[in-house]
Amino acid sequence: MKFLFKTDYEDDIRLFPHSGYLWTYGTLLILIAAAPHFLSSYLVSQLVFVSIYAIVGVALLILTGFTGQASLGHAAFLAIGAYTTAYLQQFGVPFPVYFLTAGLLTGIIGAIVGFPALRLHGIYLVIATISFALIVEEILARWESVTHGNEGLRVKTIQMLGTTVPRDSPGFYYLCMGVLIFVILGAINLLRSPTGRAFVAIRDSETAAKSMGINVSLYKVKSFAISAAITGLAGCLFAHKLSFISPEMFTLQLSIEFIMVILIGGAFSLHGAVLGAIFIVMVDPFLTFLKDDIPGAIANLSLLLGAGAERAAAIEKSSAAFASANGLKGAIYGFLIMAFILFEPLGLYGRWLKIKLFFQLFPLYKRATFKRQKIYVKSERNR
Amino acid sequence: MSYFRAENLSLHFGGLKAVDSVNFALEKGEILSIIGPNGAGKSSIFNLISRLYNPTSGRLFFEDQEITQEPPYSIAKLGIARTFQNIELFENASVLNNLLVGRHRHCTSSLWQEILYMPSVRRDEKIHRHKVEQVIEFLDLEPYRDRVISGLPYGVRKVVELARALCTEPKLILLDEPSSGLNVEETTDMSFWIRDMQSELGITVLMVEHDMSLVSRVSDRVIALNYGKVLAMGQPAEVQSHPDVVAAYLGA
Numbered sequence: 195m196k197f198l199f200k201t202d203y204e205d206d207i208r209l210f211p212h213s214g215y216l217w218t219y220g221t222l223l224i225l226i227a228a229a230p231h232f233l234s235s236y237l238v239s240q241l242v243f244v245s246i247y248a249i250v251g252v253a254l255l256i257l258t259g260f261t262g263q264a265s266l267g268h269a270a271f272l273a274i275g276a277y278t279t280a281y282l283q284q285f286g287v288p289f290p291v292y293f294l295t296a297g298l299l300t301g302i303i304g305a306i307v308g309f310p311a312l313r314l315h316g317i318y319l320v321i322a323t324i325s326f327a328l329i330v331e332e333i334l335a336r337w338e339s340v341t342h343g344n345e346g347l348r349v350k351t352i353q354m355l356g357t358t359v360p361r362d363s364p365g366f367y368y369l370c371m372g373v374l375i376f377v378i379l380g381a382i383n384l385l386r387s388p389t390g391r392a393f394v395a396i397r398d399s400e401t402a403a404k405s406m407g408i409n410v411s412l413y414k415v416k417s418f419a420i421s422a423a424i425t426g427l428a429g430c431l432f433a434h435k436l437s438f439i440s441p442e443m444f445t446l447q448l449s450i451e452f453i454m455v456i457l458i459g460g461a462f463s464l465h466g467a468v469l470g471a472i473f474i475v476m477v478d479p480f481l482t483f484l485k486d487d488i489p490g491a492i493a494n495l496s497l498l499l500g501a502g503a504e505r506a507a508a509i510e511k512s513s514a515a516f517a518s519a520n521g522l523k524g525a526i527y528g529f530l531i532m533a534f535i536l537f538e539p540l541g542l543y544g545r546w547l548k549i550k551l552f553f554q555l556f557p558l559y560k561r562a563t564f565k566r567q568k569i570y571v572k573s574e575r576n577r
Numbered sequence: 578m579s580y581f582r583a584e585n586l587s588l589h590f591g592g593l594k595a596v597d598s599v600n601f602a603l604e605k606g607e608i609l610s611i612i613g614p615n616g617a618g619k620s621s622i623f624n625l626i627s628r629l630y631n632p633t634s635g636r637l638f639f640e641d642q643e644i645t646q647e648p649p650y651s652i653a654k655l656g657i658a659r660t661f662q663n664i665e666l667f668e669n670a671s672v673l674n675n676l677l678v679g680r681h682r683h684c685t686s687s688l689w690q691e692i693l694y695m696p697s698v699r700r701d702e703k704i705h706r707h708k709v710e711q712v713i714e715f716l717d718l719e720p721y722r723d724r725v726i727s728g729l730p731y732g733v734r735k736v737v738e739l740a741r742a743l744c745t746e747p748k749l750i751l752l753d754e755p756s757s758g759l760n761v762e763e764t765t766d767m768s769f770w771i772r773d774m775q776s777e778l779g780i781t782v783l784m785v786e787h788d789m790s791l792v793s794r795v796s797d798r799v800i801a802l803n804y805g806k807v808l809a810m811g812q813p814a815e816v817q818s819h820p821d822v823v824a825a826y827l828g829a
Binding site: 204207383386388394402405406408462 | 677678706707
């Protein structure tokens with residue numbers, strides 16, 4: 195186990211507490227850079243989705259994980275970013291301009307949503323953000339002069355510095371990863387500065403935050419605006435990746451997927467957003483695998499176990515029907531949420547920390563180290 | 578003119594008069610204790626001063642400035658810090674981060690500077706950490722610096738809360754039952770710290786307290802409350818032997 199002796203305030207502030215971090219993240223960076231050269235184009239495409247989901251995950255972490263304001267409306271923010279992109283493209287606006295405009299506009303709308311949210315807590319806030327998402331979905335379907343309603347909008351490929359960046363090219367992959375890295379660095383900076391601490395203070399005790407001189411309303415609105423702005427940037431990338439957008443892509447299910455990104459990843463660390471994004475994006479390939487390969491495998495197994503050919507065919511048919519049933523994805527999501535809340539409330543990142551600690555302490559690890567215990571329960575009286 | 582003043586302060590919850598036309602004043606650098614049985618309105622007065630409650634009537638003045646209409650967050654900016662009876666710490670943050678939140682009123686960086694972590698933010702951050710370190714040393718919190726609050730025992734939390742209030746560099750500090758839940762030794766420490774805060778840091782102290790030995794050890798003056806009204810005011814010994822106070826505590 196490594197012990198750090200701190201001799202300077204810088205030791206608590208710096209990005210990489212010790213050289214081990216530099217090695218880990220340096221290797222990761224090289225792997226990310228090299229990925230398009232040794233992964234199939236399908237996997238690279240999945241990685242682009244991972245990066246987009248991770249950007250939204252970071253946005254949601256700032257709002258939900260650190261400020262404690264739950265939101266089920268992030269699909270709407272993503273939609274606003276995506277539609278801003280598609281709309282501005284029609285006028286020949288260059289990529290950097292509409293990319294930043296998408297973030298800025300979504301941020302402003304996020305701040306506007308933040309105001310009514312000031313008086314709402316917990317489940318009521320969730321309901322308010324769901325209604326916001328539904329309103330946006332409806333506006334996108336009805337405001338045909340701008341959004342072309344349910345027909346949707348085409349998104350042209352990115353033109354930058356005289357070259358085009360098609361959505362399947364490594365260039366687009368690098369662009370998405372670059373944005374993700376910048377967003378993560380920005381979020382880390384924010385969280386180690388006074389604003390980030392104010393967010394955490396609001397999450398843990400609004401009363402105490404007020405009496406420490408934190409303008410709670412202002413910081414809640416700030417948190418909403420920042421979170422929405424980041425999601426707007428992701429929306430721009432999302433629109434380019436899909437090359438076609440329509441209102442039914444930005445439904446409640448997408449918002450739930452975003453919440454799952456931080457729930458499964460671990461709601462108290464930026465690592466969680468990335469891990470959760472990988473997990474959620476990989477659910478789709480897993481379902482495809484389930485549909486394509488599993489029924490045949492089950493049929494072969496039943497043949498081996500001595501079932502007749504006719505019986506095996508029937509089994510294959512019924513298991514294929516099960517694997518392609520409507521709502522299977524939703525059921526799997528529901529199951530995953532329950533499993534994580536019950537067995538691993540700290541998410542994938544929490545599990546990783548436990549594994550790491552196990553090896554660091556090797557023969558001395560205590561199973562009770564992470565057992566949750568309440569030494570003293572604080573009252574909710576002043577809330 | 579006195580340093581801090583409450584004029585005809587009243588707080589009514591429907592028919593219940595939690596605080597009823599209370600008048601008192603604090604001189605700069607003094608330690609004033611408010612005593613009284615449960616439900617006498619002591620914590621309500623604190624919540625009125627820190628503007629968590631709006632007074633039904635009456636006015637509050639601090640350094641000759643009226644603060645009755647100020648929003649809660651600017652009270653801290655004026656230099657009034659407080660602790661809570663039922664500890665209100667940021668549970669999932671470390672002691673160090675809790676104390677750094679106390680520095681919030683001295684933070685001036687803008688959002689963009691913070692996102693880019695400009696040199697000015699880094700420089701301010703070091704100043705804040707230095708100030709926090711001084712408070713940690715003052716209250717002997719070194720062993721707990723990096724511990725998360727949710728794993729700390731009650732007594733330590735009480736001290737961390739006091740430390741957080743001190744990190745704001747207050748001129749006036751409101752202590753809501755600083756010794757409740759502490760053992761004899763911790764209470765003694767607390768009384769030394771309160772005295773030191775007054776003499777070394779020059780902070781004016783207003784405190785609510787039940788432990789009469791602590792009250793008489795540290796306070797310059799004492800106010801006794803019952804049913805939201807002031808029963809007696811004066812030297813600790815005087816107030817303790819006042820017939821109305823004795824009656825309020827023992828029932829006559």
